[in-house]
Amino acid sequence: MVVIEFDRVSKRFGEVSALDKVSFRVGKGEIFGLLGPNGSGKSTAMRLCVGILRPDEGSVRVLGHDTKSEARLVKRLVGYSPEEPRLYDFLSGYEYLNFVSGIYGLKPEERREKIDRFVEAFGLEGKIDEEIKGYSRGMRQKVSLIAAMLHDPEVLVLDEPVAGLDPRSARIVKELLKGFKRMGRSILISTHILGVAEAICDRVALMRRGRLLVSGRMDELLKMGGLEDVFLELECKEDLREVVEALLK
């Protein structure tokens, strides 16, 4: 069953082409990774998937719903955490999570129990009642991830989910994502940490300058000599050793 479907999607910002006829599919219970350097169009793809942006050409469908015409329904089905989550600094972590629960219509009694469970798992006890403006990047990332998962979404769209996290929390996120997968949920993540992709993704797609270079099953790409080699082979046409030697001179 196809859960996320990008069909020849293009998106431009003025003169800049952020995505150029990108197509891929994510199945049910699958973790799909978008890999690529900065500016390759990963975050734009994520935002298109959530319905925050509208494609100029092509279509994005989540569980069969078009993100353009049924944006509200799609937003209800998806849990999203952006790359640099800007939260409301004047709220405490708990108030923020309570606010997000309210947005998704969670019952008050359900909220407390859920928030407490996540806060404990991410080691945020003792900090959750402090104002967000005092939080580190990692703590903000944790709050944003919890907010994305609070309403039990069918699909998770996580932009660089482990960036800025301490090793323990990064491990928790990875295990949590595997758990979500076992529950039949689909996950679309973007990352430039290849180890993360190798550890949790079933399939990956490599992107560069808004184009999808290659996509395939993780085990197939690993057979080709490891993700890093494939990535570098496609990404860097020049000989990296020459670049490094030039820098060391």
Added chain:
Amino acid sequence: MNLRRVLSLSAIELLYSAGGSNWLLLLLVWVSASTFLLGYLIGSYYLASALALGRLYLWGFLLALATSTTYELQRISKHRYDDPVSWLPLKDEELVTSSLIHHLVTSSPIILGLFSGVLFGLSRRGIDPGLSPIFISIMLVYIYLAASLSFSFRPLIGRLAGLVRRGRPFLRFLLNLGLLVSYLIILTAGLGLLPSLGELWYIPISWPYYSLDLFLSGRHEAFLLMLSMTASLCVFTYLLSIEAYGRSKFELPPPRMPAGFWGKGPVVAIVEKDLKAFVRKPELLGYFSVPALLLFLIFAQPGSANLAFTTTLGLGIFVEMVGVSMLGLEGAGVWRLVSSPLSARQLLASKLTVPMLMGSWAMLPLVSALHIKGVMPDLRTLVVMASVIPSVSAGSVYLGFKAASYSETPYPKVVKPIPSLIAMVLGILISLLVGSPLILGLDPFLAPMASALFSLAFLFAGMKEAERLLGGYRSLGR
């Protein structure tokens, strides 16, 4: 009928309406205090030397009807198939009685606060308010009648609303509103609120008033007759509401309102968050200086010429400042709203609520200050002042969509300078237009009409802006 069960049910319903025990007492105190102040102003300035009792009771009865209609609307959002009352072995009369007790308890602070205020205001002017406790007890009868009559119409409204597939909550709202208007026409025999109940003896709803009148004039036989007729009316409406409940309980349940329209949904969540922003964000806290400045001006100005008008204008500016910031205060966190499953209506409703609330709150100390200063803020002035709030709120929130600055570098701006200037000019213009009856000597009821027109126009424009924002926040770029 099991009395303990009835009392438990009404207590549960009471806590349900208040949103929990923590809020119940605070809510009751707040409502009583506000309505007392309003009643005091009416008693002190509005009522003529001869107390038009009938008219007063009519107002009270209409107020009670309005509150019971509101509770009826709340039922639409709160009661569902899986409510225990739908499947527990409870008798119809137990449920109806508990609901009536709940209505009496929740309506009482409004009505009693208002009437105590009126009587206090009258006595302050040296007008004998008569037997105040009896007045108030008669008012309780009116609250009861309002509640039981509202219940009686429930199946009719439920069935009419069932005729349409979409928009049932809205239709229910309109029908309840229609019911209120019908009561008004029937009760006043189409003559509006001008004649007192003394001319409407043939209408059963005037009987409680007549009982009081006959008692006070010492006609005891006639009083007993009228009292028994009043009691019969109460029993009749009670039986009618039980019958109506019996007919309505096996219908399809009323559709649930979208979360957030009423109750703890997205609208309430956003409003709570925004209110916190106003007291915690330093760049927004400064807005409270406007009402403070107005208070200072009221006391500092020698004489009181045009003071009510100036205050109205200042109130408009305060509401405009709050309204235009409503979207910009999201700052870089606006992605949260855009990525959430909000409808344009929910977004607009939440952003409109805060300036309207803050305008209403600011109005209370301003009106009190005017009163202390010796300006007579009669009902007409209050109508004009209150009319400024919705129109300026709608206009400024609409412009706030265009003026919002989400950037937090080099410092958070909330609104862009030029659109904010335009919004300020517009806010002043609307306040001038809506508030003009105060200075031009026009009919003050032109103000709500003008306000409604402005509000509607800006609401339509605001909906378009909200839809555009939720469809993709292009202004934020990549």
